Amino acid sequence: MNIGLIGAGAIANFLLQQLGENEQNGLCINSVYVRNKEKYEGLEQQFGITLFTELDAFLASDIDLVVEAATIEAVQKLVPTILKQKPVVLISIGALADEPLLQQLNELAIQYNHELYLPSGAIGGLDLLQNANALGTVKEVSLTTRKPAHSLIDQEINEAQVIFEGTARDAIRKFPKNMNVSIVLALASIGFDKTKVRLVADPHIDQNIHQVDIIGNFGEATFIIKNNPLPQNAKTSYLAAMSILGTLQRINDKLIIGG
Structure with missing residues (x-):
């Protein structure tokens, strides 16, 4: 499967390295869409790809699927057009907190018969959550995210501080680069306004730590x-x-685990 990539940041480079250096189920990135070709022209020789700055030319290249690895703004501007022609793997899931955009993308995916894949990102357990809510009986979903303080706030602190507490919808509005996790949880369960989020700036950690708590008729679940x-x-x-x-590897699989 030939993949077109939007963006050339950290995740894009990770995918280029992994799919360029290792055989991955016939997956190959051969086209990359960027805004500034001169800035990234070294990627063409390094990974054997072609850079594009025009969307139509990018979509007309030899690609079967597009991976968005850019920004919320790129999703808003580009993905509606792309979905009319190609399936999409969406990384900037926070864009879907905009419900008119979510509805538009869902309708386009149906109309043009192109899948819109949402990777689980920095968490797991989405299969459990979706299964538990198969009858709409999940009652509570809450996320507590702890991140190194310097990644969230400018001032130095000595103790952990709660810097946000509210809904998933408000979390992504206030922290668009940090709260994609809350949006994918909300989409998999009880919605943006019922999914509770707590964000903690912690000066004593060097990892991002996510705790998800679920309560429903099935029972209770917690994962960290x-x-x-x-x-x-x-x-x-x-x-x-x-x-x-992992999402890309599973797309062509015939043996489906979980779900």
């Missing part, structure tokens, strides 16, 4: 994920990058 940073970029979760690679 402690994420190491991506070696190439400390601001990016290693698991978030690997979740995209």
Whole structure:
């Protein structure tokens, strides 16, 4: 499967390295869409890809699927057009807190018969959550995220501080680069306004720690994920990058585990 990639940041480079250096179920990145070709022209020789700055030319290249690895703004501007022509793996899931955009993308996916894949990102357990809510009987979903203080606030602190407490919808509005986890949880269960979020700035940790608590007719579940940073970029979760690679690997699988 030939993959087109939007963006050339940390996650994009991780995917280029993994799919360029290792045989991964016939997966190959051969086209990359960027805003500034000169800035990233070294990628063409390094990974044997072609850079594009025009969306139409990018979509007309030899690609079967597009991976968005850019920003919420890129999702808003580009993905509606892309979904008309190609399936999409969406990384900037926070964009879907905009419900008109979510509805538009869902309708386009149905109309043009193109899948919209949402990787689990920096957490796990979404299969459990979706299964537990198969009858709509999950009652509570809450997320407590602890991150190194310097990644969230400018001032120095000596003790952990709660810097946000509210809904998933408000969390992504206030912290658009930090709360994709809350949006994928909300989409998998009880919605943006019922999913509760607590964000803690902690000066004593060097990992991102997510605790998810679920209560419903099925019983209760709690899971905790402690994420190491991506070696190439400390601001990016290693698991978030690997979740995209895992999603791509599973797309062509005939043996489906979980779900």
